[in-house]
Amino acid sequence: MPDEARRAFLTVGVAGAAAAIVRGTDSPSPSGGALTPSPRGDAEDARAVELPGFVDLQVNGFAGVDFADPAITPERVLHAVSAIERTGVTRFLPTLVTSSLEDFSVCAKTLVHAAHPAIAGLHMEGPYISPEDGPRGAHARDLVRAADVDDFRRRQDAAEGRIRLVTLAPESPGALRLVEHLVGGGVRVAIGHTAASGSQIADAVRAGATLSTHLGNGCAQVLARHPNVIWEQLGEDRLLASFIVDGHHLPPATVKAMIRAKTPARSILVTDAIAAAGMPPGTYTLGKQRVALDATGRVAAPGAPNLAGSALRMNVGVGNTVRFTGLALEDVAPMASTRPAEYLGIRTAGTVVAEWDPASFALRVLRVGA
Numbered sequence: 037m038p039d040e041a042r043r044a045f046l047t048v049g050v051a052g053a054a055a056a057i058v059r060g061t062d063s064p065s066p067s068g069g070a071l072t073p074s075p076r077g078d079a080e081d082a083r084a085v086e087l088p089g090f091v092d093l094q095v096n097g098f099a100g101v102d103f104a105d106p107a108i109t110p111e112r113v114l115h116a117v118s119a120i121e122r123t124g125v126t127r128f129l130p131t132l133v134t135s136s137l138e139d140f141s142v143c144a145k146t147l148v149h150a151a152h153p154a155i156a157g158l159h160m161e162g163p164y165i166s167p168e169d170g171p172r173g174a175h176a177r178d179l180v181r182a183a184d185v186d187d188f189r190r191r192q193d194a195a196e197g198r199i200r201l202v203t204l205a206p207e208s209p210g211a212l213r214l215v216e217h218l219v220g221g222g223v224r225v226a227i228g229h230t231a232a233s234g235s236q237i238a239d240a241v242r243a244g245a246t247l248s249t250h251l252g253n254g255c256a257q258v259l260a261r262h263p264n265v266i267w268e269q270l271g272e273d274r275l276l277a278s279f280i281v282d283g284h285h286l287p288p289a290t291v292k293a294m295i296r297a298k299t300p301a302r303s304i305l306v307t308d309a310i311a312a313a314g315m316p317p318g319t320y321t322l323g324k325q326r327v328a329l330d331a332t333g334r335v336a337a338p339g340a341p342n343l344a345g346s347a348l349r350m351n352v353g354v355g356n357t358v359r360f361t362g363l364a365l366e367d368v369a370p371m372a373s374t375r376p377a378e379y380l381g382i383r384t385a386g387t388v389v390a391e392w393d394p395a396s397f398a399l400r401v402l403r404v405g406a
């Protein structure tokens with residue numbers, strides 16, 4: 037194929053601008069040179085793409101750094117941020133799973149004081165979740181507690197007001213009152229790690245919950261075929277849903293069916309990455325527990341049936357989603373950028389210049405621009 041075609045660009049509007057998608061054959065290469073020629077030389081050649089910076093609502097750690105480690109330092113946070121940015125993520129919510137008030141406060145303060153512009157606030161996942169095995173996932177059972185406005189206030193004070201998203205279980209005692217309190221203060225509320233009934237989910241939505249956290253995970257291993265906690269959220273149009281598309285959390289057909297049901301406009305990609313992301317197989321920590329990353333990219337506590345976060349990089353999650361759903365890159369990329377930004381009420385930052393190979397579904401980040 038001609039050089040001009042190989043340099044074809046896909047430009048997606050940034051920061052909530054109209055979704056104008058411009059394909060051109062005469063755009064200059066952002067890296068100042070031709071891309072690596074494809075050995076196939078057919079219409080499926082890799083091409084350069086320029087996308088809005090990715091926004092990740094759920095990042096527990098990265099590159100050997102565990103955000104839930106009370107010994108974490110601002111320097112370690114900044115080390116993780118630069119590794120995260122190399123995957124195209126330019127804004128994200130460090131996520132703290134169920135933890136004691138003391139540990140939460142220490143970690144939240146360090147993350148806030150790192151003061152990096154990529155940190156768009158904090159995501160507090162738990163402790164107001166289901167205590168049951170299954171829906172609780174890898175969260176520590178002894179630290180799960182009932183939803184409580186005063187407990188949240190103490191955590192939000194420690195975080196200097198930077199908690200922007202809370203994932204909770206609607207059936208947690210006190211949840212509805214807390215949802216109303218959070219929404220009144222501009223904090224987004226997500227449903228997750230739950231065994232809620234349909235009416236409990238409906239009540240949470242009426243109170244202001246607007247997102248399902250990693251839908252299809254954080255629930256019982258075995259469910260009634262219907263109704264169940266997945267269908268009730270999948271069918272609720274007032275809930276957006278986040279998905280972990282690493283090939284381990286959800287099978288390909290499930291990703292395809294769920295995103296079709298929820299629609300791309302209500303779907304958000306998250307990594308749920310932990311310290312093992314961007315690292316070789318081995319043992320890492322997620323808060324107080326040890327977790328192992330195996331050679332297939334699966335992260336779990338040794339001997340436990342449930343996954344414990346992921347080693348996913350967002351650029352890989354975007355490629356996987358194209359592969360699993362059959363959607364075009366330009367329909368999937370907003371799920372990792374403008375859509376989560378709009379959900380949080382922020383703007384995307386910068387651009388991701390990448391090489392997209394539609395034959396292998398590989399999205400290789402070449403450069404992250406200002």
Ligand SMILES: [Zn+2]
Pocket residue numbers: 161173228229250254
């Ligand atoms: Zn979770």
